[in-house]
Amino acid sequence: MNPIYLDNNATTRVAPEVLDEMLPYLQDLYGNPSSMHTFGGQLYRKIEGAREKVANLLNAHPEEIIFTSCGTESDNTAIMSAIESLPRRKHVITTRVEHPAVLNFCRHLARKGYRVTFVPVNNLGQLDMDFLFKSVDDDTAVVSIMYANNETGVIFPIAEIAQKLKERGVLFHTDAVQAGGKLPLDLKELPVDMLSLSGHKLHAPKGIGVLYVRRGTRFSPYVIGGHQERGRRAGTENVASIIGLGKACELAAKFLHEEATALKVLCDRLESALLKCCPDARINGDIENRLPNTTNMSFEYIEGEAILLRLNEFGICASSGSACTSGSLEPSHVLRAMGIPYTAVHGSIRFSLSRYNTQQEIDKVIEVMPGVIRELREYSPFGREKIVCPPQ
Amino acid sequence: MWEYTDKVKETFLKPKNVGEIPDADAVGEVGSIICGDALKLFLKLDKESGKIIDAKFQTFGCASAIASSSALTELVKGKTLDEALKISNQDIANFLGGLPEQKMHCSVMGREALEAAIANYRGEKIPEKEEGKLVCKCFDVSEEKIRKVAVENHLTTVDEITNFTKAGGGCGECIPQIELILRDLWSLKPPEKPPKPKKLTNLHKIALIQEIIENEIRPGLQADNGDVELIDIEGSKVTIALRGMCTGCMMSDITIKGIQAKLREMVSEDIVVEAYQ
Numbered sequence: 001m002n003p004i005y006l007d008n009n010a011t012t013r014v015a016p017e018v019l020d021e022m023l024p025y026l027q028d029l030y031g032n033p034s035s036m037h038t039f040g041g042q043l044y045r046k047i048e049g050a051r052e053k054v055a056n057l058l059n060a061h062p063e064e065i066i067f068t069s070c071g072t073e074s075d076n077t078a079i080m081s082a083i084e085s086l087p088r089r090k091h092v093i094t095t096r097v098e099h100p101a102v103l104n105f106c107r108h109l110a111r112k113g114y115r116v117t118f119v120p121v122n123n124l125g126q127l128d129m130d131f132l133f134k135s136v137d138d139d140t141a142v143v144s145i146m147y148a149n150n151e152t153g154v155i156f157p158i159a160e161i162a163q164k165l166k167e168r169g170v171l172f173h174t175d176a177v178q179a180g181g182k183l184p185l186d187l188k189e190l191p192v193d194m195l196s197l198s199g200h201k202l203h204a205p206k207g208i209g210v211l212y213v214r215r216g217t218r219f220s221p222y223v224i225g226g227h228q229e230r231g232r233r234a235g236t237e238n239v240a241s242i243i244g245l246g247k248a249c250e251l252a253a254k255f256l257h258e259e260a261t262a263l264k265v266l267c268d269r270l271e272s273a274l275l276k277c278c279p280d281a282r283i284n285g286d287i288e289n290r291l292p293n294t295t296n297m298s299f300e301y302i303e304g305e306a307i308l309l310r311l312n313e314f315g316i317c318a319s320s321g322s323a324c325t326s327g328s329l330e331p332s333h334v335l336r337a338m339g340i341p342y343t344a345v346h347g348s349i350r351f352s353l354s355r356y357n358t359q360q361e362i363d364k365v366i367e368v369m370p371g372v373i374r375e376l377r378e379y380s381p382f383g384r385e386k387i388v389c390p391p392q
Numbered sequence: 393m394w395e396y397t398d399k400v401k402e403t404f405l406k407p408k409n410v411g412e413i414p415d416a417d418a419v420g421e422v423g424s425i426i427c428g429d430a431l432k433l434f435l436k437l438d439k440e441s442g443k444i445i446d447a448k449f450q451t452f453g454c455a456s457a458i459a460s461s462s463a464l465t466e467l468v469k470g471k472t473l474d475e476a477l478k479i480s481n482q483d484i485a486n487f488l489g490g491l492p493e494q495k496m497h498c499s500v501m502g503r504e505a506l507e508a509a510i511a512n513y514r515g516e517k518i519p520e521k522e523e524g525k526l527v528c529k530c531f532d533v534s535e536e537k538i539r540k541v542a543v544e545n546h547l548t549t550v551d552e553i554t555n556f557t558k559a560g561g562g563c564g565e566c567i568p569q570i571e572l573i574l575r576d577l578w579s580l581k582p583p584e585k586p587p588k589p590k591k592l593t594n595l596h597k598i599a600l601i602q603e604i605i606e607n608e609i610r611p612g613l614q615a616d617n618g619d620v621e622l623i624d625i626e627g628s629k630v631t632i633a634l635r636g637m638c639t640g641c642m643m644s645d646i647t648i649k650g651i652q653a654k655l656r657e658m659v660s661e662d663i664v665v666e667a668y669q
Contacts, residue, residue, distance in 0.1 A: 111617070111636075111637070301425075301452065302452065303428065303429070303452060303453050303454050303457070304454075305454035305455055306404070306453070306454055306455055306457075306458060309401075309404065309455045310405075313405065322428065322454070323428040324428065324453075324454035324495075329428070329530075329531070329554070329558050329561030329562060330530075330561065330562055331428065342425065342426045342428075343425050343426075346425070346428050346452075378410065378411075379407065379410050379449075379450060379451055379452075379458055380450060380451065380452045381421070381430060381431075381432040381450035381451070381452060382425050382430070382452055
């Protein structure tokens, strides 16, 4: 059974075009780009070609692109670079709904004695902008705010934030791991200082990330060693993955607009059908400002892990913000920060689509889901007085 | 993904005895929708033999919670209440071919529902949880429950307590308290407790306090990124300063009381521990 893969905010399939492009560099062309001989040295130019393609997706200069090992490394590097460049400033601002790559790094800084402000969000997951700008002071070294949320898909007004922070002369980093390849990003227009991307979220393989650093931004490397990446990120280049990422960015740039439209149609279809046939369901997050591929829904009175494992029986892959799936006993920090009632947090399910999803797949989910919800509600001691899920 | 056994998966996909018994003789309800899992157990008894002739459940929770509930109903059928009370949470887990460590609390919930149902039938009042005895506020776990589950399952670490009761799995504030409960619990059992010297010279006392703080108290706090520093000892007054994560922790009073209790037990009854201002 081919899986119906609706968990693309977790990771994506490597595009076949990307894999084709990569294979020679995993087979015959195994050289080291730093070598003096042609066999290795020729790869340097290939890497620069990939760098151009990544820069093209972001409308940036190739020299502003640094290849890293993953989104987390990019995030850590950006924040660390900012505080190392401004050693007298001891304040960092981020949000309560960041990915752990930023959130836990900031908590780590708090333990080291930094003052960290976690900006709250409202019920729709929108950022408290007043709170954010009031938190900025002369001691602020860096502000790090995600472009779009991985759990709800809610997009933050990054252009407005970047502009205001630029006027106040504060360094700004955005974790655009979920936005890359899904939303148009134009860094000539968008005045962010640093931006993170992750390869495996846009149909490149795992283990490759990007940190964009605007020209003129003071930078301090995180991984120290050899001269690679112009001394900004040491370590022998992940040649095949860099070339794969270049191809993935080329594909994303080419299909971004038509894909966004198609994904939104599928996502809306799924959402409205499930809301219609499953009572006591709700959407979490601001649907006006949201990634075209993501929907986060809650089904009251039942628990997310149970829903996922039932869907798993039909080969449907999704994810949940429930406690049992979070790896800890606490449910999603994002949904809790939004003030979503616990009853709805435990029964939250995220569907995240990609260009490889079809309408047939979505219709299969629409067909299967009401039965799963109905059956689990039959087991549940809650919400019994109003179980009226219509028979299929 | 969790490593569920085939039996857990199978039981979750096709649970037995789901539903309610309208004229049940005993009903036990544990957990809450806030905590993420809840179980309502219904039992029907044969008046003459006193045996459980029917058992049904309603469960809100993950796959292992549903499977544990189903297992429980299968295990109790045909047993008298006294026999049923002998079923431990480990029996429920064993019936399912084992549960992942982090999911053991599901089997504990089954055992609790059984106790609640039998107490309900016998007209016993379930002791109300006293505010003061509540250890984990995130998941509503009392000291009594921690002690009971720890003894029944031979749990010696905070991680194990979290896996079996969820206590300490939320904000983590109560972890030092769980640590002290465990230390108290298990230090009573093995007779390795060093005999308390009758009369201590000042020099001995200082050395002993230093040794206890260094070897018995700091490792536990450091495990949670906290720490403590001995500042001064004047007669029976011991002044300490909490460090690391303990600084400003809302539970710091409890941590200090715990240290005092330890020093009173090991050194001298009249010791007073104060935080350095």
